[in-house]
Amino acid sequence: MPPLSQRKWAFLMCVAGCIVPAAAVLDAEGRSRFIAIVGKALSDRPRSIQRQFGLFLGLMRWLALPRFGAPFDRLSPANQDVMLRWLLDAPLAKLRGGFWGLRALAFMGYSGQTEVWPSLRYTPSFNGNELLYG
């Protein structure tokens, strides 16, 4: 599961579960599909971006400390939500951008799985016209 360390993957899965609640309750297969999709997307990016992403995950974990006295993954769900909402609207564009990238990967890992599409009521067909009017 390159290009993140085991610990960073665990952290990413924790944040992903806050972003996409259904990602928190994926079964083992869903989880490995998530990791495969995100891992592939990350490894296709230049090394510098991969490094920055790893750093952002680390920063995110510890940003919670001054405000809540614990790293992000030890916070209550309510405080995790507060933290993420702060990042979404963070005063620094770089922080907002980092969080945007993280959100995008979480959405990709989850909704990139065709297996979850029926739960989104997304059921495309190559013959869509036949289904247009009843």
Added chain:
Amino acid sequence: MVERSFDVVIVGSGAGGGTVAKELAPLCREGVRIAVLEWGPKLKEEEFTGREAEMAEKLYFDNGGFLTRDRAMTLAFACAYGGSTVVYTGTSLPLPEEVLSRWGVPGLEHADLQRRSEKYLTENNVHLLDEDRINDNNRLFLEACRKLGYRVEQFPVNVKGCRGSGLCNLGCPNAAKQGTHRVQLPAAEAAGVEVITNCKVERIGGRECVVTVTNPPFGEPSLWPQGRYRIRTRAIVVAAGAVNSPALLLRSRLPVRLPALGRYFTAHPALILVGEHDRPITNFYGHPKSYYCDHFVESAKFLLETCMYFPFTTAKNLIGFGAEHAEMMARMDRMQMILVLAVDPALAENRVTVDSAGEPVVYYRFTDEVLDALVESQRVAARIFFAAGCRRVHAPAGTGFFIGADEAHRLEELINREAFKLGKVSISSAHLMGGCRMGTDPATSVTDAWGQVHGVPWLFVADASLFPMCSEINPYITIMALADRVAERVRMRLPELPAA
């Protein structure tokens, strides 16, 4: 390094490159050797699966999310036999006369561009879909615009045997969309043009280029064995798209200084907006893009189009996360979608550069005017959604995640600039233009009105990078019309150019 030689080398096989290839192809009968060098693969028919993550990876640069330097916008452009025409939606509009006069390129006349555009409208089977092929997502947009008194038009589209998969932007799985991969490239190949896929042109120097052929683990293998090649040629036509053409020229050793190279990049920055109905509608069945509203182009500098995207793209474009986001995403069958595109100015500072490895880096500054247009467009889209019967809408500049129908009278207050922060919102672009703009002055342009690079008689550009300003409408027909002109000029000039 293996050596090869041709008379004409075309870099890129998209809207521009594919057109030039087909236009020059008759020369093959006279013994002229022509090659198209395309970085991307030619997928096998069965590889068009309609699966979002998989197709994005196989067909797009950076999975369709190439980031601008400040990461405020993602750019979507394809890397494939057929370029971005493999993934475009196929809406086909010629350039309006008033836009061409704003372009103000001496020697580029409307009648000429119109004549050439019409040729491609015919060649690509462009027509209006019958009413029974229009899904609810499109019909509701049309009805709401009419109700509100907004000018709305049907998009002509270039499909043949469309079965309404709605998967155009993942590469049509039914081979219905008439991109250059279906029309111009096969015709060119049949006439003797060699199309070399999986072939990245690294740089141009003198009348030659250095390329690398590497087969990815999918698609047809390249016609040439893997490896590096030096290709000598009499003329080079660069049609690698508005990001990669300037990047290629910037990392090449050219005999002239081109101060405008890479500059005046425009992108029609776009937002995907979503409204939710209280019952399922047909949206992902049928052609996704049948109508547009250009009512606000002059007054407020934005255009609205119907659209329907896939789960990941949709999820990414909704601002926020957690329960409310999941609630909306769980009802994709109730979603109505609108794409808004801002008409952005051509600024010298908005530009493509290259990093130390020669890879493109795009600098893009959003002007206040563009940001205002993007915010106002969300209010207009919300009015359309509510007029169409949506129970609530989501706006990236909304003060909350949802705006309910009972709040429709407060849109000015509920959608505002303060909530619209760069880096937070998902702004994307699929219309990349400029960077090698046409003109007469070498200080502010890169090519003449026929796509010839100033001061370099053997070097031409034939793609969206030629646009001196944005097109204010969907650009591909204009790109083909311009490429058609470039091909005519290459044909005329070729006898004067020395052998390779």
